[in-house]
Amino acid sequence: MTGKFRSFVVFAEMRTGSNFLEANLNAFDGINCHGEAFNPHFIGSPKNEPILGVDLKTRDADPKVLLSAIRNNTARLSGFRYFHDHDPRVFDAIMADESCAKVILTRNPIESYVSWKIAQETGQWKLTDVKSHKAAQAQFDPKEFANHLEALQAFQIKLMNRMQISGQTAFYVAYEDLQNVEVMNGLAKYLGVDEELDALDKSLKKQNPSPISAKVRNYEEMLKALSQLDRFDLTRTPNFEPRRGPVVPSYVAAAESALLYLPLRSGPQAQVLRWMAELDGVTRSDLQTKMTQKDLRQWKRQHPGHRSFTVLRHPVQRAHDAFCRHILPVDKGSYVHLRKTMMRRYKMPLPEGGPDGHYDLAAHHKAFTAFLVFLKGNLSGQTSIRVDASWCTQTQAVMGFGELCLPDRIIREADLGKELNDLADVVGRADAPAVQPAPIDQPYALEQVYDEEIESLTIDAYQRDYVMFGFSRWK
Numbered sequence: 001m002t003g004k005f006r007s008f009v010v011f012a013e014m015r016t017g018s019n020f021l022e023a024n025l026n027a028f029d030g031i032n033c034h035g036e037a038f039n040p041h042f043i044g045s046p047k048n049e050p051i052l053g054v055d056l057k058t059r060d061a062d063p064k065v066l067l068s069a070i071r072n073n074t075a076r077l078s079g080f081r082y083f084h085d086h087d088p089r090v091f092d093a094i095m096a097d098e099s100c101a102k103v104i105l106t107r108n109p110i111e112s113y114v115s116w117k118i119a120q121e122t123g124q125w126k127l128t129d130v131k132s133h134k135a136a137q138a139q140f141d142p143k144e145f146a147n148h149l150e151a152l153q154a155f156q157i158k159l160m161n162r163m164q165i166s167g168q169t170a171f172y173v174a175y176e177d178l179q180n181v182e183v184m185n186g187l188a189k190y191l192g193v194d195e196e197l198d199a200l201d202k203s204l205k206k207q208n209p210s211p212i213s214a215k216v217r218n219y220e221e222m223l224k225a226l227s228q229l230d231r232f233d234l235t236r237t238p239n240f241e242p243r244r245g246p247v248v249p250s251y252v253a254a255a256e257s258a259l260l261y262l263p264l265r266s267g268p269q270a271q272v273l274r275w276m277a278e279l280d281g282v283t284r285s286d287l288q289t290k291m292t293q294k295d296l297r298q299w300k301r302q303h304p305g306h307r308s309f310t311v312l313r314h315p316v317q318r319a320h321d322a323f324c325r326h327i328l329p330v331d332k333g334s335y336v337h338l339r340k341t342m343m344r345r346y347k348m349p350l351p352e353g354g355p356d357g358h359y360d361l362a363a364h365h366k367a368f369t370a371f372l373v374f375l376k377g378n379l380s381g382q383t384s385i386r387v388d389a390s391w392c393t394q395t396q397a398v399m400g401f402g403e404l405c406l407p408d409r410i411i412r413e414a415d416l417g418k419e420l421n422d423l424a425d426v427v428g429r430a431d432a433p434a435v436q437p438a439p440i441d442q443p444y445a446l447e448q449v450y451d452e453e454i455e456s457l458t459i460d461a462y463q464r465d466y467v468m469f470g471f472s473r474w475k
Contacts, residue, residue: 006071007099017175017178082094103170106175138217145225146229240380245400248295249291251263251296253299255287259424264313266390273287307423308409310410313413314471315459315471317413330353338388346383372454395464396464409423
């Protein structure tokens with residue numbers, strides 16, 4: 001045996017031909033596949049026989065003991081089959097181990113689903129002789145199949161992403177390839193085994209060789225349901241926006257109350273912070289800010305029953321706030337350089353020295369619409385300028401929170417007064433102050449320039465937020 005691999009894993013699913021693949025791998029003297037080694041219900045096979053001296057109890061206590069035994073078996077190249085619902089505790093270790101060869105077995109999902117349904121009906125999961133064959137038809141369930149398909153696709157995407165990140169490659173095998181001895185020999189060569197098979201192991205037989213139309217009771221209903229599936233994911237909103245971290249230093253904890261605010265930039269932070277200070281009868285400087293992750297954990301332990309929240313703002317308002325606060329002025333620190341680049345490279349019609357007496361409503365409308373056009377390209381990864389937290393999608397920002405601290409409540413700015421009163425009541429503060437109105441954007445209010453064009457451009461730029469949070473027209 002030669003090659004760089006010390007073990008292997010076959011990523012597969014039920015009814016994809018993985019038993020047949022395993023039987024043929026085990027036909028090589030230098031290869032030993034140990035079945036579903038990390039199936040949560042048994043070890044290897046339903047017989048529950050120990051694998052390389054590791055029994056079910058030992059594996060359940062620490063699955064990495066079995067993973068290590070497989071990897072360190074020098075007698076033959078050892079491996080196993082792994083399905084999407086097998087023990088998740090070993091997945092990261094498997095993917096991180098570049099000396100573990102990855103084999104990915106796939107099958108048309110409707111075929112594997114129908115085969116699975118028939119096996120459930122008959123109780124027959126393997127066939128070694130046609131005389132023992134049990135016949136049945138499957139009853140197609142649209143919702144069940146949709147869930148089945150979603151789970152398979154999610155796992156395949158996860159696999160692909162992890163392989164890309166780690167720079168690894170896999171050996172792909174389709175269900176139809178399993179009957180090709182040359183493909184099987186090619187797989188052995190990929191694994192570093194020099195021997196070849198003259199013929200395939202034929203001990204396992206195909207259980208249901210009939211066409212799908214003959215194997216499904218409600219075939220016409222199945223066709224109708226399948227025609228409604230978005231096979232190519234045409235309705236998906238592509239996302240090229242960079243991921244965002246949890247940004248813990250931006251979190252704000254109340255001075256006394258067990259409330260934690262997770263701000264979204266270009267939102268109503270000023271109103272919320274003023275309300276939090278007034279709730280405990282302190283000033284804004286008394287609120288706890290610039291926390292580290294350690295500080296956050298300590299605060300949570302010290303405030304049992306705490307509640308965290310964030311506040312969504314309508315994308316049109318948020319974009320206008322970001323534009324008026326950071327792009328239009330000429331005295332906003334690092335944004336000055338962004339502003340110059342926007343004017344030079346993206347021809348944004350901004351007033352050179354900032355808004356002055358010549359900067360009227362028409363000029364503001366023209367500049368803001370140009371900013372919205374820029375945002376669409378920026379959020380789609382088509383510009384050289386960073387996606388700033390002040391105008392990133394709220395969807396991406398909330399997902400970033402989720403790495404460390406998901407908000408208990410996501411509040412919409414339109415419901416801010418009622419929702420904050422409810423939160424105050426939850427943490428034992430019945431005398432909550434009123435929420436002050438938001439300050440008007442300068443130099444012009446959004447109401448003064450808002451029209452159908454602005455709404456349309458905002459929808460184009462922030463389609464993810466409109467879909468995710470169900471935003472409708474601003475006015």
